[in-house]
Amino acid sequence: MALHCENIDIRMDDFRLTANWRIETGARVAIIGPSGAGKSTLLMALAGFILPSAGHILWNGQDVTRMPPADRPMTTLFQDQNLFPHLSLTQNLGLGISPRLRLRKDDHSRINAALDRVGLGGMGARKPASLSGGQQGRAALARALLRDKPVLMLDEPFAALGPALKTEMLGQVADVADTTGATVLMVTHDPADARRLCGQTILLAEGVAHPPQDTIPLLDHPPPALRAYLG
Amino acid sequence: MAGRAFALTVGAAIVALTLGTLALVGLRAEGGWSTDYSALRFTVVQAALSALISVGAAIPVARALARRRFRGRGALVALLGAPFLLPVIVAVLGLLAVFGRSGVLNQLTGLAGLPRIDIYGLHGVVLAHVFLNMPLAVRLILQGWLAIPAERFRLAQSLGLGPRGIFRHLERPMLQEVLPGLTALIFVICLTSFAVALTLGGGPAATTVELAIYQALRFQFDLGRAASLSALQFGLCAMAVLLALRLSAPGGFGRGLDRVVDIAPAGWRRGSDTLVLVLAALFLIVPLGAVALRGAPILVDLPAGVWWAAARSVLVACGSSVLVTGAALALALTPGRWVDLVAMLPLAASSLVMGTGLFIGLYPLVAPEAVALPVTLMVNAVLALPFAFRILRPAATTLTSDYGVLAQSLGLRGVARLRWLTWPRLRAPLGFAAGVSAALSMGDLGVIALFAAPDRPTLPLMVQQLLGAYRMDQAAGAALLLVLLSFGLFALLDWGGRRGSAL
Numbered sequence: 086m087a088l089h090c091e092n093i094d095i096r097m098d099d100f101r102l103t104a105n106w107r108i109e110t111g112a113r114v115a116i117i118g119p120s121g122a123g124k125s126t127l128l129m130a131l132a133g134f135i136l137p138s139a140g141h142i143l144w145n146g147q148d149v150t151r152m153p154p155a156d157r158p159m160t161t162l163f164q165d166q167n168l169f170p171h172l173s174l175t176q177n178l179g180l181g182i183s184p185r186l187r188l189r190k191d192d193h194s195r196i197n198a199a200l201d202r203v204g205l206g207g208m209g210a211r212k213p214a215s216l217s218g219g220q221q222g223r224a225a226l227a228r229a230l231l232r233d234k235p236v237l238m239l240d241e242p243f244a245a246l247g248p249a250l251k252t253e254m255l256g257q258v259a260d261v262a263d264t265t266g267a268t269v270l271m272v273t274h275d276p277a278d279a280r281r282l283c284g285q286t287i288l289l290a291e292g293v294a295h296p297p298q299d300t301i302p303l304l305d306h307p308p309p310a311l312r313a314y315l316g
Numbered sequence: 317m318a319g320r321a322f323a324l325t326v327g328a329a330i331v332a333l334t335l336g337t338l339a340l341v342g343l344r345a346e347g348g349w350s351t352d353y354s355a356l357r358f359t360v361v362q363a364a365l366s367a368l369i370s371v372g373a374a375i376p377v378a379r380a381l382a383r384r385r386f387r388g389r390g391a392l393v394a395l396l397g398a399p400f401l402l403p404v405i406v407a408v409l410g411l412l413a414v415f416g417r418s419g420v421l422n423q424l425t426g427l428a429g430l431p432r433i434d435i436y437g438l439h440g441v442v443l444a445h446v447f448l449n450m451p452l453a454v455r456l457i458l459q460g461w462l463a464i465p466a467e468r469f470r471l472a473q474s475l476g477l478g479p480r481g482i483f484r485h486l487e488r489p490m491l492q493e494v495l496p497g498l499t500a501l502i503f504v505i506c507l508t509s510f511a512v513a514l515t516l517g518g519g520p521a522a523t524t525v526e527l528a529i530y531q532a533l534r535f536q537f538d539l540g541r542a543a544s545l546s547a548l549q550f551g552l553c554a555m556a557v558l559l560a561l562r563l564s565a566p567g568g569f570g571r572g573l574d575r576v577v578d579i580a581p582a583g584w585r586r587g588s589d590t591l592v593l594v595l596a597a598l599f600l601i602v603p604l605g606a607v608a609l610r611g612a613p614i615l616v617d618l619p620a621g622v623w624w625a626a627a628r629s630v631l632v633a634c635g636s637s638v639l640v641t642g643a644a645l646a647l648a649l650t651p652g653r654w655v656d657l658v659a660m661l662p663l664a665a666s667s668l669v670m671g672t673g674l675f676i677g678l679y680p681l682v683a684p685e686a687v688a689l690p691v692t693l694m695v696n697a698v699l700a701l702p703f704a705f706r707i708l709r710p711a712a713t714t715l716t717s718d719y720g721v722l723a724q725s726l727g728l729r730g731v732a733r734l735r736w737l738t739w740p741r742l743r744a745p746l747g748f749a750a751g752v753s754a755a756l757s758m759g760d761l762g763v764i765a766l767f768a769a770p771d772r773p774t775l776p777l778m779v780q781q782l783l784g785a786y787r788m789d790q791a792a793g794a795a796l797l798l799v800l801l802s803f804g805l806f807a808l809l810d811w812g813g814r815r816g817s818a819l
Contacts, residue, residue: 155727171740185732
């Protein structure tokens with residue numbers, strides 16, 4: 086049971102990124118590295134928006150390299166634009182259950198339960214614009230909960246939030262992952278986020294996504310490339 | 317992907333309707349090809365004059381609008397948006413009421429003992445083109461003025477630059493950027509002019525290529541001549557369109573012209589601005605007012621034939637609008653340079669040739685009169701496509717870049733994507749595009765002139781027939797009805813799109 090990047094090679098113009106490692110199911114993995122190193126690019130490749138020039142992405146031995154994004158065993162929280170502004174929260178969450186928004190009665194109770202779960206109980210009829218940034222993040226998280234995919238990927242989704250709110254959101258992510266047993270991959274530029282996630286870290290530097298290592302020892306005794314980034 | 321396949325189908329249909337119909341007409345050509353140099357010369361000369369005069373007259377009007385704040389400014393700016401959607405035949409009727417043989421102007425010159433003014437010929441054609449295109453030019457130049465950042469004007473003031481300095485350092489660079497593309501755009505629009513040349517031109521000395529095509533088809537039944545003229549027309553327009561694209565013709569459908577540049581020189585410039593604005597407003601309002609005044613009393617007792625013609629026109633306009641909006645949306649949502657090129661193709665095509673090609677293709681199957689309306693609908697749709705596409709393209713691109721990834725990650729596709737993402741996000745530009753297409757189709761006087769059964773005209777053709785029979789009161793009444801229906805359709809669709817799209 087694992088997510089396996091097998092000799093992945095991503096090339097775009099003069100940008101290049103290679104990755105060759107596996108992540109065990111249930112792991113919490115932070116992806117850190119300098120900006121421009123390709124953190125988001127790696128995540129987009131795993132999510133199915135960028136096709137690697139070579140290599141395979143395997144989930145439990147099944148090749149998902151060319152699978153359409155929505156069919157993959159993954160769900161993603163993007164940096165922004167996680168919610169459609171013209172749809173209510175209920176509809177936004179409903180898309181996680183049925184992309185055609187054909188919702189039955191028990192689907193509505195699942196949506197309400199998910200909203201309750203992230204502290205947005207009773208706000209299903211509201212539009213995203215009437216929510217704070219933190220509430221929007223939680224609504225997106227609630228949809229991830231409903232999609233119930235084995236891998237939860239986050240692309241710096243809370244970067245715009247203040248420190249306290251961010252800590253709270255990371256707590257919620259851990260909470261959701263505990264419930265669903267999901268494997269978590271999170272892009273961040275903040276080493277403190279990696280520590281808080283309490284798992285492993287993939288370091289991106291000089292065109293290579295290094296295999297995951299335990300976060301605490303890695304940050305306490307950083308290799309030269311990481312030291313240069315941490316400063 | 318289904319969307320891409322649909323866009324490819326639409327693209328293929330446009331190529332078939334523009335280039336394919338030209339080929340069909342060409343294949344039927346017997347008796348060889350001939351070139352009509354006098355028509356070519358007249359077409360280019362009138363288009364060039366129309367473009368230069370429209371733009372030249374628009375500059376002072378745009379400047380006055382940019383820097384003066386007055387009551388009714390919003391209404392004047394809105395009025396400037398109208399001629400683009402105004403049925404050409406109505407504009408012609410209005411100009412005849414003012415500049416025609418028994419028009420207001422000739423009555424005045426008659427009183428003063430001056431010679432009569434004759435509106436027919438080159439100057440009449442140019443006058444009508446200026447009437448129709450100068451307002452568009454004003455709006456686009458005004459956009460250029462308002463796009464100059466306010467800080468720049470403040471900087472100029474703090475440096476103590478006078479009106480001359482401001483012109484040299486702020487306004488002239490802006491004009492140099494806007495004017496070439498704008499002039500080329502109006503030049504292209506005037507190249508394919510048919511209805512104006514049909515009513516105000518004519519005779520060997522004042523025949524556009526498009527009018528010559530009409531005459532070749534209608535009176536001489538000479539497909540070869542029509543085909544060679546069409547090829548000429550296509551080449552001419554294609555070159556002009558490419559030129560306009562190179563000069564980056566401005567968008568043309570911007571809203572938000574309600575800002576005023578905060579620099580308003582006093583002195584004689586205030587007087588000249590006022591004069592310019594009054595003249596421009598009179599130039600637009602008087603001809604239209606003349607039609608309205610003359611037509612209003614007749615409106616209630618128009619003959620039944622006019623109402624039937626109106627019903628036919630509304631039907632064609634609605635059908636055409638649905639067709640264009642769907643096709644333009646499919647193209648607008650598809651990335652790629654080829655899409656932009658294909659969507660521009662109809663600008664270079666002749667509507668008469670398109671119609672003729674369709675008839676040649678359909679002739680073995682059905683009688684021409686039976687398909688006059690469907691063919692008109694189809695041709696109108698193709699002609700309106702470049703405009704609908706340019707309205708939708710920016711919004712569609714933004715939609716894809718903002719929400720494409722999210723929609724894909726959720727598996728939102730096909731009909732569900734149209735219903736839950738595309739329609740709610742694009743309904744305002746969709747309504748606007750549908751309204752523009754409907755109004756353009758409603759007012760079109762092209763193919764229908766060639767093929768309509770005599771007793772089953774559309775409303776613009778009816779107006780032209782009444783005008784030709786010198787039944788001026790009824791013509792004015794029918795023209796007023798035409799204007800009301802055109803703008804009514806536009807306003808209804810535009811409003812329908814914007815309603816509830818406040819996000």
